[in-house]
Amino acid sequence: MSKPVKAAVFGTGSWGTAFGMVLADAGCDVVLWGRRPELAEAVNSTRTNPDYLPGVELPENLRATADAAEAARGADFTVLAIPSQTLRGNLAEWSELLAPRTVLVSLMKGIELGSAMRMSEVIDDVAKVGRERIAVVTGPNLAREIAARMPAASVVACTDGDVARRLQTACHTPYFRPYTNTDVIGCELGGAVKNVIGLAVGIADGMGLGDNTKGSLITRGLAETTRLGVALGADPLTFSGLAGLGDLVATCSSPLSRNHTFGTNLGKGLTLQETIAVTKQTAEGVKSCESVLDLARRHDVDMPLTETVVSIVHEGKPPVVALKELMSRSAKPERR
Numbered sequence: 001m002s003k004p005v006k007a008a009v010f011g012t013g014s015w016g017t018a019f020g021m022v023l024a025d026a027g028c029d030v031v032l033w034g035r036r037p038e039l040a041e042a043v044n045s046t047r048t049n050p051d052y053l054p055g056v057e058l059p060e061n062l063r064a065t066a067d068a069a070e071a072a073r074g075a076d077f078t079v080l081a082i083p084s085q086t087l088r089g090n091l092a093e094w095s096e097l098l099a100p101r102t103v104l105v106s107l108m109k110g111i112e113l114g115s116a117m118r119m120s121e122v123i124d125d126v127a128k129v130g131r132e133r134i135a136v137v138t139g140p141n142l143a144r145e146i147a148a149r150m151p152a153a154s155v156v157a158c159t160d161g162d163v164a165r166r167l168q169t170a171c172h173t174p175y176f177r178p179y180t181n182t183d184v185i186g187c188e189l190g191g192a193v194k195n196v197i198g199l200a201v202g203i204a205d206g207m208g209l210g211d212n213t214k215g216s217l218i219t220r221g222l223a224e225t226t227r228l229g230v231a232l233g234a235d236p237l238t239f240s241g242l243a244g245l246g247d248l249v250a251t252c253s254s255p256l257s258r259n260h261t262f263g264t265n266l267g268k269g270l271t272l273q274e275t276i277a278v279t280k281q282t283a284e285g286v287k288s289c290e291s292v293l294d295l296a297r298r299h300d301v302d303m304p305l306t307e308t309v310v311s312i313v314h315e316g317k318p319p320v321v322a323l324k325e326l327m328s329r330s331a332k333p334e335r336r
């Protein structure tokens with residue numbers, strides 16, 4: 001009998017824990033790393049993650065530790081599930097600990113502020129393992145639904161198709177169906193920009209606007225995501241797949257989405273500080289809207305919805321004013 005695949009998951013938040021559960025259900029031996037020893041102990045003693053996924057029973061072949069070296073040891077897959085903006089600093093601390101031929105897997109949906117790098121680029125920059133050993137998991141995967149083992153599809157992207165297929169096997173369960181893709185750029189951009197559009201839709205919902213508004217924001221959001229993707233060398237078809245449209249629809253429809261909820265609070269009239277105060281988990285779009293806009297400007301790509309979200313979230317523009325400006329932009333053909 002062959003040895004079970006070993007996976008280390010860095011990040012005991014909602015998605016790190018839920019994806020760890022998926023890997024364990026698919027037969028991997030899983031070790032979760034978390035910053036707080038008391039949370040690691042609670043995971044091991046209660047078989048739940050009381051802080052992030054209360055009430056969800058975790059499999060026996062998943063355990064937690066606060067010792068990064070212990071988690072990393074011998075891992076075939078080293079999964080990173082921490083906030084995008086802390087990745088560089090965290091990974092710099094872990095680089096020396098990584099198992100020799102491990103594949104680094106990003107679950108993160110953000111763009112780094114300042115460098116405007118995608119998460120796989122940051123990983124390569126810090127860990128220097130080569131693009132063919134870096135994979136991305138993305139798609140319509142709200143952590144709480146996956147933790148309840150509700151059916152979902154996902155995308156496993158890597159420039160090396162064999163690596164993508166290995167990871168696909170490692171996380172394939174009766175309720176989690178991963179598809180492979182070699183378009184890492186498109187898959188990562190789909191995941192990062194949908195959070196920004198999720199904020200926009202949330203703001204509209206909070207303002208009491210309707211489903212026509214939502215449909216328009218989703219569709220035009222996808223159009224500007226695709227424009228940026230094409231400028232960066234992505235395959236435009238990726239954006240009509242799970243990493244693009246699929247995730248956009250899930251995020252923009254669900255009260256479970258932190259980005260959507262964050263936007264809803266802003267749309268209801270809460271200030272940024274009030275909204276941050278009631279947000280318990282990572283809402284990546286709040287910071288990444290600025291880095292996505294930075295990336296777009298570097299490539300001379302027009303992203304009016306992203307620009308509008310930045311103006312509301314970071315420049316204090318009232319949503320009604322921002323919406324009026326958006327609607328009064330010059331008339332254009334649908335496709336350029």
Ligand SMILES: NC(=O)C1=CN([C@@H]2O[C@H](COP(=O)(O)OP(=O)(O)OC[C@H]3O[C@@H](n4cnc5c(N)ncnc54)[C@H](O)[C@@H]3O)[C@@H](O)[C@H]2O)C=CC1
Pocket residue numbers: 011012013014015016017034035052081082083084086090107108109110141142143144280281282284
């Ligand atoms: N929750 C979800 O439904 C999904 C989340 N994602 C992405 O996964 C990534 C992680 O998100 P979640 O697990 O949901 O976030 P979360 O907020 O639930 O958990 C974040 C984790 O990172 C840790 N953390 C925070 N700051 C840290 C630091 N400075 N150093 C080390 N660890 C730190 C926290 O302690 C926690 O364990 C994000 O990029 C998110 O966009 C992707 C798909 C689904």
Ligand SMILES: O=C(CO)COP(=O)(O)O
Pocket residue numbers: 109139140141142143195198247250251256257258259260282283284
């Ligand atoms: O990425 C997600 C679902 O695919 C989770 O969305 P939020 O980060 O907005 O909760």
